[in-house]
Amino acid sequence: MKEDRWNIRTLESAEKKWVNIFAKLLWINVSLAFILLGCKGEDVEHTKLVQPTVVKQWIGIPSIPMMTSIKPSEKRNVVIYLVPHADDEVLTFGVPIRNDLQQKKEVYVLLLSKGELSQARDVVNGYYDHESNHPYMAGKVQWCRFHQRLHIPSAEGYSPLSVEEFGQARIKEFIQATAALGVPKENTYVYQLKHGYFGNTPLVLIINDWLKRFPNATFVTMSEIDVQRDHAPVGKVLNRLHQQKVVKFKRNYASVATRMKYRHLKDQYPSISLIHKKDVHYILKAIDVYRAWEPHKGRFGLGYHSVETQFEFLKKNMDTLLLPH
């Protein structure tokens, strides 16, 4: 009995102790809530002040040159070409670019990436190295099908191209070819998105940057059914912005690779030819840029070293297919 009573008393005092602790915790909680509520107003104001500056520095996708010289305008005759890689501006868009220029439209051509991971670098260098797309092939030779020989840079008077030098050489071809098409140099812009994976966000940011300058522009790129892995996502992003009515006007063209794979497209969708037949010379001149082999002058014919058959296809089919999406 004695033992039992002692136990009950112990239990009672333990119970009181817990009630006490609980009450203290409750008091701490309530006090904390008051402190936090008191600070809340100041906190929100502080966030409002800081956030926009941080976001502004973060979102810009830089272009070369910067877009500072562009005067914003609501005009309707601006056409902006989103070109995933050097050579696409001729292969897929050469014909519509010529037609737009003939119709006195203001044409801007934006190269989205340097396309530095192309296998053309291994061909021109004559061998694979550790920077190659296939590093496990490092040291192995790479035959040039275009020139029907193995390139040996030291014997031909040039140095093997690093990935960086190769990217710059591709940009050079793009700038020369776009000029050959008749696009004013100041309307040519270069971005450096990651070759092989552009990501949707950078594409949206770039399009938005241009929409801020030209809200009524027509945006042009490839189709979302394109066979090339960088082409289709650009088409998808543009189509989505168009569905959301962010972009008012757009056009999608089938790339040459897509036309070569899906031959039936030609029977289903309108084919766009040159308005002025004489403009074929502009396109042939632009194709020549991608063919020119003068390595000592930094001209490496990189277009032909990577997609010779596509250039030859364009020469035989001087048109392009307008797809719905």
Ligand SMILES: [Zn+2]
């Ligand atoms: Zn070659």
